[in-house]
Amino acid sequence: MKIPSTILARLWKRWDTRLSLVIVVFYAVAALYGEGTYQAARWQDQTPAYNQVHENHRYIPPAFVRCFLGDTGAVDRPFYLFGSDNLGRDVGQRLIQGTRIAFHVGIVTSLIAIPLGVLLGCLGGYFGGRCDNVVVWLCATVASMPGLLFILAIAMVAGKGLMGIYLGIGLTTWVSVCRNVRAEVMKHRGRTYVLAAEVLGYSHPRIMFRHILPNVSHIILIAFSIRFPASVATEVFISFLGIGVQSEPSWGIMINNARLRLWQGVWWEMTFVTLAIFFLVLAFNHLADALRDLLDPALRNE
Amino acid sequence: MLLQVQQVSVAYPVRGGRPFFAVRDITFNVGAGESFGIVGESGCGKTSLAKAVMGLLQPASGRILFEGQEVSGLKGEAFKAYRRSVQMIFQDAVGSLNPRQTVLQMMEEVLRVHRMRPEGAIQSRVAELLELVGLPSDVLQAYPRELSGGQCQRVSIARCLALEPRLIIADEPVSALDVSVQARILNLIRSLQQELNLAVLLISHDLAVVRNICDRVCVMYQGEVIEHGSAIEVMDQPREAYTKSLLAAVPDVGRALGK
Numbered sequence: 001m002k003i004p005s006t007i008l009a010r011l012w013k014r015w016d017t018r019l020s021l022v023i024v025v026f027y028a029v030a031a032l033y034g035e036g037t038y039q040a041a042r043w044q045d046q047t048p049a050y051n052q053v054h055e056n057h058r059y060i061p062p063a064f065v066r067c068f069l070g071d072t073g074a075v076d077r078p079f080y081l082f083g084s085d086n087l088g089r090d091v092g093q094r095l096i097q098g099t100r101i102a103f104h105v106g107i108v109t110s111l112i113a114i115p116l117g118v119l120l121g122c123l124g125g126y127f128g129g130r131c132d133n134v135v136v137w138l139c140a141t142v143a144s145m146p147g148l149l150f151i152l153a154i155a156m157v158a159g160k161g162l163m164g165i166y167l168g169i170g171l172t173t174w175v176s177v178c179r180n181v182r183a184e185v186m187k188h189r190g191r192t193y194v195l196a197a198e199v200l201g202y203s204h205p206r207i208m209f210r211h212i213l214p215n216v217s218h219i220i221l222i223a224f225s226i227r228f229p230a231s232v233a234t235e236v237f238i239s240f241l242g243i244g245v246q247s248e249p250s251w252g253i254m255i256n257n258a259r260l261r262l263w264q265g266v267w268w269e270m271t272f273v274t275l276a277i278f279f280l281v282l283a284f285n286h287l288a289d290a291l292r293d294l295l296d297p298a299l300r301n302e
Numbered sequence: 303m304l305l306q307v308q309q310v311s312v313a314y315p316v317r318g319g320r321p322f323f324a325v326r327d328i329t330f331n332v333g334a335g336e337s338f339g340i341v342g343e344s345g346c347g348k349t350s351l352a353k354a355v356m357g358l359l360q361p362a363s364g365r366i367l368f369e370g371q372e373v374s375g376l377k378g379e380a381f382k383a384y385r386r387s388v389q390m391i392f393q394d395a396v397g398s399l400n401p402r403q404t405v406l407q408m409m410e411e412v413l414r415v416h417r418m419r420p421e422g423a424i425q426s427r428v429a430e431l432l433e434l435v436g437l438p439s440d441v442l443q444a445y446p447r448e449l450s451g452g453q454c455q456r457v458s459i460a461r462c463l464a465l466e467p468r469l470i471i472a473d474e475p476v477s478a479l480d481v482s483v484q485a486r487i488l489n490l491i492r493s494l495q496q497e498l499n500l501a502v503l504l505i506s507h508d509l510a511v512v513r514n515i516c517d518r519v520c521v522m523y524q525g526e527v528i529e530h531g532s533a534i535e536v537m538d539q540p541r542e543a544y545t546k547s548l549l550a551a552v553p554d555v556g557r558a559l560g561k
Contacts, residue, residue, distance in 0.1 A: 080361030192397035196458065199356055200412055200465070210411075214402040 001052065010294055017290045023283035027099055034100030037093075049098045050249055054088030059261070062091075062268050083268040085254075086261060091269050094249035095276055101250045102280065105165055105235040106228040112170025114223055117177025118213075124178070125185030126208050135182065143175045155243050165244050169231050177223045184216040218295035225288035229281040236277060251277055303367075304469055304501050305332040305388075310364035312350045324350040326525040327364070332469065336550045337495055337502040339516030339533065341509060341548065347525040348505045352473050355503070356390055357381070362508050368469075371501070386416055389462035393474035395455035399446040406442040431460040435490060452483035459490065470503040476511060488514050509549060513537050521545050 011017040043046030047180060060066075071077075082092040087147040124135030142150075150172050155164030188211070197207045232251075238244045239252025253271050258269035312325040325347040332338045342348050353359040355366055357373050366373045368384060376384050400408065407426045413419055419427045432439060435456040446454055455475065462470055472491065476484040492515050495502050497506040506512050512519055513533050520530035523542065529542045540546045 109326060143451070192392050193400045194396045195358070196390075196398040197400070198358065199385070199390045200415070201382050202411075202415055206415070211400050211402075215400070 007291070007294055008026075010235070011287070011290060014290070016145060017287060018197070020283040020290070023279055024287065027130065027283075028103065028282050029100045030096050031103035034096040044177065048097075050090060050093035051247075052089060057084050057088035058086060060084040060088075062272075064259075066300065082272050085269050086205060086266075087263050089249075091254075091272060092220045094254060095272055096274065097111060097249045098251040098254060098276065101162070101245055102232045102277075104233065105169065106231045108166045109169040109173065109231040110224050110227050112166065113174040113227060114177055114220060116170075117174035117223070118181050120174070120219060121178040121181025122185050122208050125182040126189055126212065128186075128189070132182075135178065139175045139178055140193060144171075147172055147235075150244060152241075153236065155238065160243060161246055162244070165235055165238055168238070169234050173227055173230065177220075177227070180219050180223060181216060184219050185212055188212045188215055201238075218291075222292050222295065223290055225284055229284035229288075233277070233281060261301070283301060303331045304334045304336075304369060305503070306365075306370075307331070307351075307355065307366040308365045308367065310354060310366060311353070311362045312347065312354050312359055313356070313362035315351075321362070321363070324525055325354065325361075328525075328527055329364075329524075330520055330527070330530065332501050332503055334468065335491075335495070335499040335501055336518070337504060337516045339504045339506065339512035339519035340522055341506060341512050341519055342508055342522035343548070346522045347477045347508075348522060349473055351522075352390065352471050352503070352505055355471060356388065357384070378423070384414070386465040387467055388469045388471065389465055389467040390471040390473065391455065391458050391462060391475050393478050395451050395458060395478060396446050396449075398458050399454055401446055404443050404445055404447075408457070408461060409442075409464060412461050416465055418464060418466070429463070431464055434463060435460040449478045450483075452487060455479065455487050456490070459494070463498070467500065469503060471505070473505045475504070477506065479507060484511070491515060497544070511538065521548070 004091055011021055037048055037050070057078065057080075060077060060080055062083040063081050065083075066079065080090050080092060082090075082095060084089055085094070104177040120135050120138065151165075151168035152172060158164035158167050185208075194207060194212060197211050202211070232287040235244060235250065236255065237253040239250040240256045241252075242256065244252060245249060254269060254273045258266070258273065262270055307328060307330050309327045309329050310325060311327055312324055313321040313323050314453075315321050328351060330338065340348050340351065350359065354361045355373070357376075360374060368388065371380075373384060403411070406428065409431065410424055413424050413427060414421075428442070429439060432441070437453065437456050437460065441449060441453060441457070449457065470491075475491065476487050479487060488511060491502060491504075494500060495515075502511060502515065506516055516533045518531065519533045519536050520527045521536065521542065523544050529536060529540065529545050537549065537550070538543065540549060
């Protein structure tokens with residue numbers, strides 16, 4: 001397909017979307033690095049750097065603050081770029097691990113929600129009638145439940161940890177994907193090229209997935225760019241509530257952790273985690289907006 | 303008889319009312335290699351009739367027979383064979399092609415799905431079909447939006463011919479095209495009809511088009527056939543007032559200029 005390369009080129013042309021792309025790639029690299037250190041530590045059966053406790057390195061402010069204050073450093077007080085937390089762990093290392101978990105959650109929940117939404121949306125939009133009624137009913141039912149409670153319930157059933165979060169978010173957020181895909185497929189259902197494919201004797205699955213789906217693929221790309229940051233934010237919140245990841249430094253856990261000492265002037269952990277979430281979500285949302293602007297008219301012209 | 307349409311009616315459900323009959327009790331026959339025209343203003347049920355013949359709509363009553371077999375009773379392989387025997391070209395030439403497929407991809411797809419040729423012979427068959435409809439081979443890599451309306455119509459004719467049909471239903475095949483292109487597409491349809499012994503069921507509101515191609519015609523008005531006969535007879539000595547008014551409505555530049 002030649003569309004993605006031209007879209008990438010058009011995103012690269014504008015400074016704001018280019019910056020968003022750079023930020024997203026930067027996060028992706030950080031997540032990959034985090035995955036590497038995580039796997040390496042597991043393989044060597046060591047406590048990974050981000051979980052190493054240093055009793056005497058607690059609450060060390062970020063390096064640049066100490067430099068600014070004229071602190072030259074001592075043997076027992078090493079420099080941490082982003083400071084250290086209540087157990088003397090490196091906040092920078094933990095931020096990178098948080099990025100890893102954020103990407104895990106964003107990608108896995110999208111892998112659950114998007115195929116589910118696309119499949120149901122295609123079926124409902126293509127066949128219409130009773131099939132469509134079932135899809136609409138399912139969407140309405142899932143959408144009518146308070147999202148967070150539903151996620152919490154699923155996470156409880158699936159057990160604490162990442163699997164619960166994956167399933168919880170994945171099984172609740174397919175609704176918007178499904179609605180968008182369904183509406184778009186319905187629009188294409190009446191187009192002449194679909195009628196022609198039917199007359200040519202193509203099977204329904206072939207028409208649905210080989211003919212209509214490539215024409216609505218922009219919806220899926222946009223859905224991913226919207227779902228990803230939303231899932232990250234939800235994961236942060238669930239982990240903050242203590243239902244999510246265990247013993248891994250997710251951003252939500254870090255915020256929960258940082259909140260305890262915030263009023264004693266330990267501001268860095270909270271600040272950097274919040275900034276990390278802020279920039280990731282901002283960059284992704286900005287890309288999602290730009291993608292929608294780029295893809296919709298481009299397809300209307302065809 | 304190749305196609306027999308016997309007292310076919312097509313109805314659309316109306317919410318909270320009696321169904322609307324787009325086509326009422328229509329009967330006609332199309333012989334092998336014959337060209338038959340259906341004329342009428344827009345909204346008279348021509349396209350509904352075409353859809354019923356294609357099996358896209360179930361007729362409310364009446365029977366459609368193809369080579370003596372009832373179309374609505376065909377299932378599975380038999381229906382697929384019917385699809386091969388009867389093909390359709392559409393008014394919206396560009397719109398009838400998938401915007402995400404190149405010409406080569408659509409030609410290959412149709413040949414593969416119906417297993418018209420062994421894998422090795424597909425390329426040569428595609429080239430053969432393009433030549434048959436008068437397209438240069440460099441359109442193969444083009445997407446529909448890169449082609450003109452006339453070229454797209456040629457592609458969709460080639461795609462139909464790939465299935466080696468016995469009957470082609472042409473639903474307003476030229477009315478969305480430029481006048482200069484119209485004549486060329488019509489000539490193509492006529493020459494293919496003679497060359498391949500195709501039957502053509504031509505649907506149009508344009509009497510000149512129908513007269514150009516068809517041996518026999520019927521005139522439809524509000525879902526019913528009001529007149530039928532040989533094309534020349536109906537055009538030159540119309541019996542019904544409606545047919546006369548249709549003929550009179552054909553724009554005549556000479557008359558408009560007062561000559």
